[in-house]
Amino acid sequence: MFGDMMGMMGKLKEAQQKVEATKKRLDTVTLEETSPEGLVQVNITANREVKEIKIDDSLLQDKEQLEDYLVLTVNKAIEKATRVNETELAAVAKEGMPNIPGMDSLFK
Template sequence: MGDMMGQLKDAQQKMEETKERLKSITMVEESNNGKIKVTISAAREIKDIHIDESLLQDTEELSDNLVLTLNKAMEKANNVNESEMQGAAAGMMNMPGMGNLFGK
């Protein structure tokens, strides 16, 4: 029982380390016309938004481009986040009896 508790603690620590690492993984998504660039972390935190000055004259185009680009950036961040968290959770799945908790 003590060994299983130790494994659980190790798995929880690995999950926390993965969450911290996700904050340092960044990616850039660009609008189709290249006028907006969004930098986002795999922890789904927007780090930076660059907007070409030409979009400041047309708020509707700015809004459309911003929404589309932010959504693409969030999708990319979600994919990386899910992949990393699944890898971290895999350790928990290998512990006796824990697979049943996750639907296996």
Template structure:
């Protein structure tokens, strides 16, 4: 019915290894986000870990700093999420076996 089951299992294991390797690589991809014309800058990894926050000394208002920080983080995390999803989907698609009747990736 499914053909070479052991071959499919090997492909699934290979796909899992590719996904894990991709997750590790995503830790090395840095994404920047900024707000207030560069007054607040953040750097996150593609796995959405915050690596750096830089706040200009020009900013003194606590509420403004908080607002700009939220904006900058959301921008960076949105980019990180897009990159992460695309990379993991590519790794999964590349390693998945072709199972007849299951059009998993079109």
């Protein structure tokens, strides 16, 4: 019984280390989102840190339009980064989890 418990604890610790390593790796994964007309481009990491925003000069004349494009494009970039982040972390967590009856449905 205690051997099984120690084995599970070891697997949980290993899974936690893999999750932390994946989080660090996701800092290096850069995603790009561009507005429909290509006037705003946002580069963001898979950990949802905005790295760069490029704005077409034509938007500098209309503050309200620029704000709208920024909000739209940044939100889409965050959604994309969140999907990548959650998919990667869920895969690592599921891979490292010990086989505990009833827990498998939590990671589907």
